[in-house]
């Protein structure tokens with residue numbers, strides 16, 4: 001097994017200026033593994049759903065090569081439900097509902113087949129659960145990456161710090177980086193965060209791209225300017241899944257390769273937002289993805305003589 005992900009598999013309901021959905025399939029673990037499936041063939045997911053969750057969705061994940069034996073199905077219980085409403089600028093959103101349901105007492109089980117994995121991706125979940133997964137891996141993976149959000153900073157900061165101390169890569173957005181570090185400058189924030197544990201810090205800036213801090217090096221990846229954004233839900237998870245999938249497939253976490261992994265994640269995220277939920281990722285082809293990677297290369301490329 002190359003890559004193991006722990007993350008929510010969920011129902012989401014989205015409201016955006018482009019429309020409204022009923023309960024559709026979402027969840028950080030779903031977006032992450034669908035994204036990494038473009039690069040890595042041997043991957044597994046650890047999660048939990050209720051018996052209200054459609055078996056066909058789990059079959060779709062399986063068809064993408066994702067090992068689903070780590071998804072627990074709880075009889076008589078309900079799947080995690082999240083609902084959000086996007087503002088007109090599509091950059092900010094309000095969470096309308098968070099029903100933890102099966103996630104409330106989630107006890108992550110690492111199947112034997114997942115032991116020995118080289119790469120571990122901790123999707124946005126309670127830091128205690130994230131840490132349990134690290135502790136339950138018999139061999140420490142070569143690289144552990146983690147996502148988190150302000151919700152955990154507000155209610156479980158000490159637990160979050162304990163988990164952060166155990167990981168190599170932290171992937172968060174700009175506002176969360178500022179909250180966690182207590183400083184405004186993202187360069188200074190990355191320094192403060194690196195002193196907390198993760199030596200590699202990736203700060204996402206939504207439609208303004210992402211920053212990578214790796215030892216003394218810094219890299220900036222743009223986001224592709226799009227004419228229409230329908231639903232940004234899961235874009236951050238898709239970015240993280242694309243990043244980690246690319247690293248796991250290439251088995252190289254040098255600075256130069258991390259730059260490519262960030263572009264892979266950014267390209268996938270640019271598709272995710274084009275339709276509601278996981279729809280665009282499910283129909284996306286490798287050919288379309290490669291065409292978009294080319295657009296990214298062109299977007300940031302220029303020649304200049306000395307001024």
Ligand code: AMP
Pocket residue numbers: 008010011012026027028082098124125126151232233234235236237238
């Ligand atoms: P993103 O847009 O990348 O921030 O991720 C949105 C996804 O995260 C949605 O599909 C939700 O189901 C999931 N999600 C939202 N809040 C939580 C939470 N507290 N724990 C786990 N997953 C969550």
